[in-house]
Amino acid sequence: MKPRQWAPWVWAALVAVVLAHNGYLWWQQRLAPDTDILALLPAERRDPARQRALQQMIAAARQNLIVLIGAPDWDDARRAAAEYRKALAPYSELIDDSGTITDRRQNDWLESFKNHRLTLLTTADDRALRSQGRQFWLDDALAKLYGPFSGPRPLAWQDDPFGWFGNWLQQRAQETPVRPRNGVLSVSDGERHYVVLPLTLQVPAFALAGQQALMPVLEQARHAARQTVAKIEVIQAGIVLHAAAAAGQARQEMSIIGVGSLAGILLLIWLTFRSLKPITLVALSIAVGYLGALSISSLVFERIHLITLVFGASLIGVAQDYGIYFFCRRMGAKEKLDSWQLLRRILPALILTLVTTLIGYLGLVLTPFPGLRQMALFSASGLIFAWLTVVCWFPNLVQANSREPRGVTARWGMILTHWPRFTSEWRALGTVLAFVGLIGFGALRLTAQDDIRALQNSPQELIDDQLKVGKILDLATPAQFYLLRGTSADALLEREEQLKERLDVLIQRKEIAGYHAISNWVPSARLQRERRQAIEQVILSDEGALALLGKKIGADHNWLSAARARLLGAAAPQTIEEFFKSPASEPWRHLWLDQVGQEHASIVALRGVTRKSLPALRQAATGLKDVEWVDQVGDISSLLGDYRRYMGWVILVSYFIVYALLYPRYGRNSWRVLVPTALASLLALALLGMGGQGLQLFHLLALMLLLGIGVDYGIFMQEPDSQRDGAAWLAVGISALSTLLSFGLLGLSNTPALRAFGLTMTIGIGAAALIVPCFRVASSASPTVR
Amino acid sequence: MTRRTLAGCLSLIAWPLLGAAPVADIQAILAKPKVLCGRFDQTKQLAGLKNPLRSSGRFCVVADKGVLWRSLQPFAQTLRLTRDEIVQWQGERVTMRLDARQEPALRLVNSILFAALAGDLGQLEKHFDIDGVVRDGAWSVKLKARDTGVAKVIGAIALDGAAFVKNIAIDEANGDRTAIVFSAIQTGDQAINSDEAALF
Numbered sequence: 011m012k013p014r015q016w017a018p019w020v021w022a023a024l025v026a027v028v029l030a031h032n033g034y035l036w037w038q039q040r041l042a043p044d045t046d047i048l049a050l051l052p053a054e055r056r057d058p059a060r061q062r063a064l065q066q067m068i069a070a071a072r073q074n075l076i077v078l079i080g081a082p083d084w085d086d087a088r089r090a091a092a093e094y095r096k097a098l099a100p101y102s103e104l105i106d107d108s109g110t111i112t113d114r115r116q117n118d119w120l121e122s123f124k125n126h127r128l129t130l131l132t133t134a135d136d137r138a139l140r141s142q143g144r145q146f147w148l149d150d151a152l153a154k155l156y157g158p159f160s161g162p163r164p165l166a167w168q169d170d171p172f173g174w175f176g177n178w179l180q181q182r183a184q185e186t187p188v189r190p191r192n193g194v195l196s197v198s199d200g201e202r203h204y205v206v207l208p209l210t211l212q213v214p215a216f217a218l219a220g221q222q223a224l225m226p227v228l229e230q231a232r233h234a235a236r237q238t239v240a241k242i243e244v245i246q247a248g249i250v251l252h253a254a255a256a257a258g259q260a261r262q263e264m265s266i267i268g269v270g271s272l273a274g275i276l277l278l279i280w281l282t283f284r285s286l287k288p289i290t291l292v293a294l295s296i297a298v299g300y301l302g303a304l305s306i307s308s309l310v311f312e313r314i315h316l317i318t319l320v321f322g323a324s325l326i327g328v329a330q331d332y333g334i335y336f337f338c339r340r341m342g343a344k345e346k347l348d349s350w351q352l353l354r355r356i357l358p359a360l361i362l363t364l365v366t367t368l369i370g371y372l373g374l375v376l377t378p379f380p381g382l383r384q385m386a387l388f389s390a391s392g393l394i395f396a397w398l399t400v401v402c403w404f405p406n407l408v409q410a411n412s413r414e415p416r417g418v419t420a421r422w423g424m425i426l427t428h429w430p431r432f433t434s435e436w437r438a439l440g441t442v443l444a445f446v447g448l449i450g451f452g453a454l455r456l457t458a459q460d461d462i463r464a465l466q467n468s469p470q471e472l473i474d475d476q477l478k479v480g481k482i483l484d485l486a487t488p489a490q491f492y493l494l495r496g497t498s499a500d501a502l503l504e505r506e507e508q509l510k511e512r513l514d515v516l517i518q519r520k521e522i523a524g525y526h527a528i529s530n531w532v533p534s535a536r537l538q539r540e541r542r543q544a545i546e547q548v549i550l551s552d553e554g555a556l557a558l559l560g561k562k563i564g565a566d567h568n569w570l571s572a573a574r575a576r577l578l579g580a581a582a583p584q585t586i587e588e589f590f591k592s593p594a595s596e597p598w599r600h601l602w603l604d605q606v607g608q609e610h611a612s613i614v615a616l617r618g619v620t621r622k623s624l625p626a627l628r629q630a631a632t633g634l635k636d637v638e639w640v641d642q643v644g645d646i647s648s649l650l651g652d653y654r655r656y657m658g659w660v661i662l663v664s665y666f667i668v669y670a671l672l673y674p675r676y677g678r679n680s681w682r683v684l685v686p687t688a689l690a691s692l693l694a695l696a697l698l699g700m701g702g703q704g705l706q707l708f709h710l711l712a713l714m715l716l717l718g719i720g721v722d723y724g725i726f727m728q729e730p731d732s733q734r735d736g737a738a739w740l741a742v743g744i745s746a747l748s749t750l751l752s753f754g755l756l757g758l759s760n761t762p763a764l765r766a767f768g769l770t771m772t773i774g775i776g777a778a779a780l781i782v783p784c785f786r787v788a789s790s791a792s793p794t795v796r
Numbered sequence: 797m798t799r800r801t802l803a804g805c806l807s808l809i810a811w812p813l814l815g816a817a818p819v820a821d822i823q824a825i826l827a828k829p830k831v832l833c834g835r836f837d838q839t840k841q842l843a844g845l846k847n848p849l850r851s852s853g854r855f856c857v858v859a860d861k862g863v864l865w866r867s868l869q870p871f872a873q874t875l876r877l878t879r880d881e882i883v884q885w886q887g888e889r890v891t892m893r894l895d896a897r898q899e900p901a902l903r904l905v906n907s908i909l910f911a912a913l914a915g916d917l918g919q920l921e922k923h924f925d926i927d928g929v930v931r932d933g934a935w936s937v938k939l940k941a942r943d944t945g946v947a948k949v950i951g952a953i954a955l956d957g958a959a960f961v962k963n964i965a966i967d968e969a970n971g972d973r974t975a976i977v978f979s980a981i982q983t984g985d986q987a988i989n990s991d992e993a994a995l996f
Contacts, residue, residue, distance in 0.1 A: 155842075166842070
């Protein structure tokens with residue numbers, strides 16, 4: 011039986027299986043792509059506690075929206091804030107305003123420490139208690155007693171004669187510059203007074219509907235504030251704002267770029283073929299490819315990452331080549347040539363185009379990076395499915411058609427006769443030298459840019475506001491912190507205390523401003539015990555500081571025993587469970603991770619981290635058991651760097667393998683297939699360097715794709731008959747134009763990753779298509795094929 | 797927080813211009829010297845303690861600069877209140893330093909303070925309800941913080957005087973009471989001695 015009899019049916023059966031599998035995936039398994047960027051990390055870098063820590067830090071931030079309303083005059087700020095809140099009030103199902111500080115809330119807050127306040131000491135008081143004797147404390151207490159300003163004192167003197175609890179509260183208060191004032195939260199930056207509104211979203215931050223409802227409400231509230239005080243400053247910060255901006259931008263770009271490229275491609279195909287059949291069939295081959303890739307990937311990988319799907323869309327760029335080539339050759343071929351005979355004639359070229367592209371992806375499958383592996387498998391399987399669709403179905407679906415404008419290929423062929431050809435003449439040498447100079451010039455200017463922050467695509471205004479809020483509120487960084495583990499809650503607290511000793515040194519050296527930790531609020535049992543012992547010895551004993559103090563101020567014995575009893579009454583052991591029941595714990599709960607199995611884990615977060623302090627912070631964790639420094643920004647950036655370097659090597663090696671694959675068919679002309687793509691890639695790199703663009707992963711992903719596509723062009727042009735009828739040149743032209751219309755337009759995107767990708771594709775594909783004819787063999791000597 | 801004691805200090809310095817019900821009347825009675833120094837006698841009555849605690853010393857108010865509070869008996873201790881910070885010394889040793897930029901409450905108190913020194917009665921009335929009487933060139937007022945939270949901590953403050961403040965009484969919510977009597981008031985550049993001037 012001939013292939014033409016069985017191939018279409020076998021393929022149809024396979025496609026049916028793929029369709030069924032896809033149906034199962036989408037409807038039964040509710041296929042939801044993974045959006046967690048951490049899933050792309052190599053396996054050994056991931057561990058569950060670390061992931062929970064990150065998720066908890068991010069989740070704590072995700073639903074929050076912080077609004078600062080400020081003016082040089084506090085009353086102006088208050089009035090404007092009141093109007094702002096009034097405007098939000100009707101939308102409590104969207105956003106919850108918890109900015110009112112009631113007396114009761116403040117009381118509850120203090121109440122929770124009442125029974126254990128004796129062992130709540132600042133680092134300085136703790137140190138003094140261990141090193142100083144009773145005379146020191148006597149002097150200290152008397153100074154406080156007689157001084158006009160005894161320091162912060164939330165309690166009556168007799169409840170806190172040494173001011174410890176007051177000092178401790180003061181230290182806790184200094185973890186944040188936010189203060190209650192006139193029943194609201196306030197903060198001041200020296201020039202302005204701000205009302206702080208901590209708002210909580212009642213809809214998911216990433217849900218489109220919620221965003222669309224929320225944004226006008228916020229704008230309305232801002233307007234209300236402006237109406238009250240004209241020069242009011244309203245600063246908003248929250249993940250939802252970035253999400254909404256990104257969604258809005260994506261929508262806008264999708265309509266401009268998407269519609270633009272679709273319309274452009276349809277017009278192009280219509281002008282060329284006077285029929286939309288080619289585009290329908292090419293789209294069919296791509297669709298089968300995409301669905302096949304999904305099936306295979308979901309069989310191999312547990313979950314499919316969103317980035318894979320997005321990058322998978324770039325399959326179109328390569329997969330369309332097979333279909334377009336077939337159409338062009340069909341149009342260029344004689345009518346009496348049967349489509350299956352035509353296929354047999356172009357099959358070697360088609361096989362080569364597929365195999366040379368697959369080589370690159372194979373290199374990626376072998377990487378240790380799950381993200382790249384998934385993308386590679388997805389792309390490779392997609393290409394195979396698209397390719398098989400063309401080979402098995404197109405001969406039956408595309409027949410010779412006398413109505414086709416056969417003149418098109420001839421006219422395209424005419425262009426070629428005027429195209430310059432690379433020869434070994436002097437003139438060519440000049441061109442080569444100029445080219446080498448240009449590339450060298452650009453390459454010298456090329457730098458690497460792996461910083462994840464460079465990929466941030468929020469509007470500058472939002473980023474500025476976010477930074478400003480972070481600075482005014484002195485917020486801890488969510489992406490850099492310590493992760494600690496312990497076998498029990500108490501062991502974990504002790505570990506935190508060990509780490510904090512080192513961090514105190516860094517605070518003194520001004521490397522950081524401070525830290526947040528649960529052990530700031532609940533000392534470990536051991537520390538509580540030690541402090542209590544020291545207090546009993548130095549302060550409460552018969553000859554202790556309290557007794558001396560009593561004598562000095564002329565208090566009687568009753569006073570002494572009463573005071574002693576009061577202090578000891580406030581020395582009950584404090585547990586973490588108890589702390590979490592109090593309202594004081596609310597802002598800090600995210601620092602304590604839920605227990606998993608026997609493992610407890612917690613976070614020590616940092617304020618005032620600068621780039622300069624990162625090495626010292628990393629250093630602080632070394633040598634401490636079960637303390638890990640997590641720098642998410644640094645980790646992702648270095649991951650992107652690893653990906654970029656790996657990708658660079660894969661591309662380089664791919665060129666050699668592709669050359670080896672081409673050699674059996676094109677022999678000593680093989681270089682002519684490969685060189686245009688190589689030159690186009692170098693040109694793209696040089697132009698990026700000259701444009702001051704830092705080289706990043708997405709540029710290289712584009713170069714990888716360029717290799718796949720560019721070599722196709724080389725193969726088309728190198729095939730026999732390709733120059734005579736112009737069909738191959740037409741295929742190159744259409745493929746290049748439609749690739750430019752789809753990926754090239756991505757260069758207009760405001761999303762840095764897409765822009766980098768699109769820009770590289772535009773330069774590379776444009777250059778490859780223009781350079782490819784320069785390396786065709788002389789028309790007198792028809793290309794030889796072995 | 798620091799409000800109670802600060803308010804005590806504040807009312808000391810704020811005295812020259814403390815507005816009473818007839819704010820303008822009191823303002824007319826009060827002298828407004830650039831430099832003002834004198835003796836203070838402080839009596840603290842603490843909850844649970846029978847005997848009152850007495851201390852005394854010198855104080856100085858310098859317009860546009862701040863306040864110096866020097867306890868001499870039974871302890872030598874100096875406190876300086878300026879727009880940006882509060883510093884306390886025992887001898888040469890700094891025993892406390894609070895930055896007003898870090899503590900907005902402190903800043904608020906300082907701003908009230910300086911507003912008072914500058915004769916800005918409007919500022920004071922923003923934060924306190926002022927209730928008082930004027931009779932025969934002497935006056936007395938009761939201050940109550942408008943913010944309920946602050947009022948709860950500070951309790952009630954009472955002042956009386958004539959050209960200068962004579963008495964301040966602070967009743968705290970927790971039962972501790974402080975009374976301060978001023979005497980031997982001097983004004984003008986000669987009032988402040990060189991040691992004191994050096995501290996500004």
